[in-house]
Amino acid sequence: xxxxxxxxxxxxxxxGLAEIIRGVDVAIPKxxxxxxxxxxxxxxxxxxxxxxxxxxxxxxxxxxxxxxVSGMKPFEINRMGLxxxxxxxxxxxxxxxFENIRCGLLWTMGYRYSFWHLVNRxxxxxxxxxxxxxxxxxxxxxxxxxxxxxxxxxxxxxxGITIAGGADIIMLDEPTAGMSHSETDYIVDLIRTVTxxxxxxxxxxxxxxVFDLADRISVLVYGEMIATDTPxxxxxxxxxxxxxxxxxxxxxx
Amino acid sequence: xxxxxDSPLTAGTRAPLIxxxxxxxxxxxxxxxxxxxxxxxxxxxxxxxxQMAITIIFALAYNMLxxxxxxxxxxxxxxxxxxxxxxxxxxxRVEYNELYLPLPLLPIFGGLFGLFFAxxxxxxxxxxxxxxxxxxxxxxxxxxxxxxxxxxxxxxxEEGVSGDRTMGPEVFGFDxxxxxxxxxxxxxxxxxxxxxxxxxxxxxxxxxxxxxxxNEERAEFLGYSQRNVRWxxxxxxxxxxxxxxxxFAINFEILTEENLNLATSGSILLIxxxxxxxxxxxxxxxxxxxxxxxxxxxxxxxIWQLYVGxxxxxxxxxxxxxxxxxxxxxxxxxxxxxxxxxxxxYGQMLLPALAFVFSxxxxxxxxxxxxxxGTGEEEMSLYGMxxxxxxxxxxxxxxxxxxxxxxxxxxxxxSLKDAWDEANHMRAGERxxx
Numbered sequence: 001x002x003x004x005x006x007x008x009x010x011x012x013x014x015x016g017l018a019e020i021i022r023g024v025d026v027a028i029p030k031x032x033x034x035x036x037x038x039x040x041x042x043x044x045x046x047x048x049x050x051x052x053x054x055x056x057x058x059x060x061x062x063x064x065x066x067x068x069v070s071g072m073k074p075f076e077i078n079r080m081g082l083x084x085x086x087x088x089x090x091x092x093x094x095x096x097x098f099e100n101i102r103c104g105l106l107w108t109m110g111y112r113y114s115f116w117h118l119v120n121r122x123x124x125x126x127x128x129x130x131x132x133x134x135x136x137x138x139x140x141x142x143x144x145x146x147x148x149x150x151x152x153x154x155x156x157x158x159x160g161i162t163i164a165g166g167a168d169i170i171m172l173d174e175p176t177a178g179m180s181h182s183e184t185d186y187i188v189d190l191i192r193t194v195t196x197x198x199x200x201x202x203x204x205x206x207x208x209x210v211f212d213l214a215d216r217i218s219v220l221v222y223g224e225m226i227a228t229d230t231p232x233x234x235x236x237x238x239x240x241x242x243x244x245x246x247x248x249x250x251x252x253x
Numbered sequence: 254x255x256x257x258x259d260s261p262l263t264a265g266t267r268a269p270l271i272x273x274x275x276x277x278x279x280x281x282x283x284x285x286x287x288x289x290x291x292x293x294x295x296x297x298x299x300x301x302x303x304q305m306a307i308t309i310i311f312a313l314a315y316n317m318l319x320x321x322x323x324x325x326x327x328x329x330x331x332x333x334x335x336x337x338x339x340x341x342x343x344x345x346r347v348e349y350n351e352l353y354l355p356l357p358l359l360p361i362f363g364g365l366f367g368l369f370f371a372x373x374x375x376x377x378x379x380x381x382x383x384x385x386x387x388x389x390x391x392x393x394x395x396x397x398x399x400x401x402x403x404x405x406x407x408x409x410x411e412e413g414v415s416g417d418r419t420m421g422p423e424v425f426g427f428d429x430x431x432x433x434x435x436x437x438x439x440x441x442x443x444x445x446x447x448x449x450x451x452x453x454x455x456x457x458x459x460x461x462x463x464x465x466x467x468n469e470e471r472a473e474f475l476g477y478s479q480r481n482v483r484w485x486x487x488x489x490x491x492x493x494x495x496x497x498x499x500x501f502a503i504n505f506e507i508l509t510e511e512n513l514n515l516a517t518s519g520s521i522l523l524i525x526x527x528x529x530x531x532x533x534x535x536x537x538x539x540x541x542x543x544x545x546x547x548x549x550x551x552x553x554x555x556i557w558q559l560y561v562g563x564x565x566x567x568x569x570x571x572x573x574x575x576x577x578x579x580x581x582x583x584x585x586x587x588x589x590x591x592x593x594x595x596x597x598x599y600g601q602m603l604l605p606a607l608a609f610v611f612s613x614x615x616x617x618x619x620x621x622x623x624x625x626x627g628t629g630e631e632e633m634s635l636y637g638m639x640x641x642x643x644x645x646x647x648x649x650x651x652x653x654x655x656x657x658x659x660x661x662x663x664x665x666x667x668s669l670k671d672a673w674d675e676a677n678h679m680r681a682g683e684r685x686x687x
Contacts (some may be wrong), residue, residue, distance in 0.1 A: 052474065074473040084474055092467045103464045107476030111457035113485055118455045165475060 003066030005030045005169050005199040006051060012059035013043075013050055022223040023060065028216075030168075033200040038220035039244050044203045045087060047220065048173050051201075052084045053077040064169070079107070083167035087174045087203075089154045091103045091161060093147030095139050100157055101129040105163030129164070135194055136160040152183040156190060163194045170194075171201045176209055181199050188213060210237070219244060236237045279448060284586040286440045290433055299432040300504075305544040306436075306443040307500045308524065313450050314493035320530035320610045321454055322438065322486045323466030324379070325387045327518055328394020330495060334513030335370050335397070336363035336495025338407060340502040341414040348420035355424045360442050360499040365493020370415030371488045379483035386483075391515070398514040413509030416502070429503070439500050447495050451533055453489055462486045523565050529575025538576050556621050560614070586676035598669040605661040611636070612654035619648050 004027040013021040020043045028034045036044050049055040051062055053074040062070045064080050092100050105125050111117055119125065133139045136156045141149060146157060155175060163170060175191060176184040188209055191200070204210050210217060211231045218228040221243045227234055234240055287301060297422040311333050330521050340363045346352040354362075378389040401408035408414065421428045427434050453459050463484050465472045469479040502508060511517065520543075528539020543561070550557040586592045615635055622633040622642040633642040640647045 054470075073478065074470075075476050075478045078474055078476040086471075090468065090471050092464050092471065095463065096468050099460065103461065104474070104475050106457045106461060113458045113461075113481065115453055115456045115458045115485070115489070117457055118452065119457055119460050120455060161471070161475070 002030060003063070004028055005032070005065060006201065007063040007066070008047075008051070008060065009063065010060035011047075011050060011057055011062060013046055014058045014129055020073055020223050021050065021057075024220070024223075024225050026218055026225055028199060028201060031110065031197065033195070033213055034133070034202070035217045036201065036203045036204075037210055037217060037244070041222075042220045045173060048084065048171060048201075048203060050084065052171060053083055055228060078165070078167070081167045082169040082171065083162045083165055084171040085158045085162045085173055085175060087177060089158055090153070091146050091154060091158055093145070095146055097146050097149065097157060098129055098133065098142045098145050101132050101160050101164050102126075104161040105129055105132075108165040108167075126141060132160050132164050136190060140148045150188065152179060155179065155183075155187060159187070159194065159218035167198075168230055169199045169201070173203050174205060175202065176206050177199045184209065270370065279444070280685055283444050286444065287437070289440075290436055294433075296432050299436050301544060301548045303432070303436055303439050303500075303504045304548070305541055306439045307504065308521075308540035308544055309537050310443055310446045310500065311494055311497035311521055312525045312528065312540045313443055313447055313533075314490045314497065315525050316463075316530055316533075316536045317450060317453070317486055317490040317493070317622050318521070320532075320535065321459065321466065322462045322483055322490075323382055324483060324487065325383075325390075325522075327387060327391040327515065327522070328397070329390070329490070329521055330513050330517035331374075331394055331397045332367040332371055332491040332494035333410075333498040333501065334401075334517070336367040336498030336509065337502040337508045338414055338494075338498075338513055339366040340499040341416050341506075341508050342407070344416040344421070344502065344506075345414075347422075348417055354421060356421050356429050356503065357424055357438055357441075359503060360496045363497075363499025363502070364492045364495040367498060368488055368492040371491020371494075375484045375487035375491070377446060379487050380480050382466075382483065390518075394513075394518050401510045401513050409508075411510070413507055413512075415507040418503050418506055422435060435504055439504065440683075441494060442500055446496055447537075450489075450493055454533065458482065458485055523561070525573055527565060527568055529577030529579075529581075532577040532581065535575050535577040542576060550637055554614075554618065556617065559617065589676065591676040594672050598665070598672040601665055602662065602669060603660040605665065608658035609655055609662060612651050612658060615651040616648065616655060619651060633679055659677060 006026075006028040008026050011021055011024045012019070015128070024047065035087075036047065038044050039181055050057050053069070053072050053076065057070050060070070063067055064077065064082060067080070069077050069080065092103060095103070095152065102119065102125055105128055106119070109122075109125055109128065111119075111122065111125070130142070131190050133142055136159060138153060138157060138160065141153065146154065149157060159172065159175060162172070172191065178188050179187065184206060191202070192213065200213075202210075202213065204213075204252050209243070216228060217231055219226050219234060219236045219240050226243055227237055229237065286306075290299060293299070293302065311329075313327070314333075315329050318326050318329065340359050343352065343354060343359060343362055348353050365655045374393055378386055378393065379532070392520045401409060418435075419428050429435055429438065434437045454462075461472060461477050462485075464475075465477065472482065473479055473686075498508075498512070501512065524539040525536045527543060528537065529535030545556060546561055546564075550560065554560070568575060574581065583592065583595075586595060595605045618635055619633070619642050626633065626642065631643045632639060634640075
């Protein structure tokens, strides 16, 4: 059996005396859509940053496809096939939409640090970038400066940049934060299509999105994973109800 | 076989190697540069043009850091200077027949020497951008400038290192004794370097350098090490700075500590910013304007650096896009076909603006003369007038003119602003009006 796409073993992170992640164990198999939920301040984003290399773990391990990546730099982890988006929109605001996507393609298409290719003349890159623009429905805004897009369009662009490199593990940090209902539906559909056949890890506050999208859900409360199970079981779990979900579902209703 | 698609330039699935439209500015610029000595054949004009060409290469190289990579360097003269010193030594070797090296190839070696040091220094200075990079560049700049006085064998101490460019092998019958031959050599290297730097900005690494400048975190999560990206750009910049240094060595046949020190590093920052860091052409314009100010203005006044400083401060405060940004601002009215609306207010503003500039300069010149001329030398001449710098009348007149013109400028400013807003604004259907 192939190793899980992501495996966390007794992962810990402290900032000074504050222990934010207190020993998390979880295994996410390939091709799964996995959601991480939990109250504000539970450490969801910290967990994200630990997996993607932005933070160094204080203890424990992060494994990608069975390989220990704890302590690696973000670009090294990205080259192993993991790509992420950010809670706060993180694009290249001064470049055009097309160029944003192209930046996401260059490394994996083998252009790396090349100074002997002219990017405009690389048809393969341009064609692929246009394909992705089509997928995320931004073809009409291809040559606009990314900074002037609407919020929802910028979020879609961010997802486009994230998936552009063809990573097989996609991690999205609150992709629908601050969106209206119709925008949320649009982005969820988008996420569903572009992550087809890939491993998806998503942090999300909107319970509708989570239960709609996820194969399995992990519940993080005060730095500990109190449950990892199917949406139905998580919903039914008394422990989860007590710790978090009861209030969250009420709010959502 | 003779269809257009089969022509060698467009054969296959690829686009023509270089589309004519994008090659045109380069062709025009090259022809212009090659024709310049016909119109300005005098030795002093050629010297100024050579200096300009060298400054353009250096400023373009500097902008690879500042504009393209977001790296603010306070010590970039180091790479130009080291390239220049190295070439000076090579020239001396050539002179004593220890080395065979045709002069036109010398800039490559200057570039490689600059590159060599950029690799070493960049390996630690490019780890972080922002303040850390700026401080390291300042420290290294100071360090190398200090070394230049200590390591006499390489830097020649206070006299520097000098040589003779004409002692090498002749190339196609040229011995490079005349300024004109040196001009052509310099200008050919200018075109090669500028084109190479322009193309560099269009490569994957060039584009990612912009990406790292705008958002280094995002670039890291796309597989790029921000440090390596900055390092490669830094090395490329060091290479072209070294070429500029070699051309300096060829032109002036002497290098001193002045070529490495912080003043030179500071002035290239000033030149690049003055021209506009956001545009490829920016440093070119900055270098041309600065060299003109430096060479022409300094003929008329001793305090030319004060004026350049004032110009720099005004640009930073009001036009952070530099001179090129100032020109680019007019593209919108131009495209809207409303550039004509600006002619009248600009025309109205011209006279009071000139009056203000000249009267304000007169105030400073009179002050300078009164304070710094030798005792007894109270007579000064300015704008063709001769008067006593110690008497109050000229000062009062200058101040009065400055004040009056400032008042006129203030009164005209609102109408200029209105015209500007109008020229940048397109109302629906406006273009259909007669």
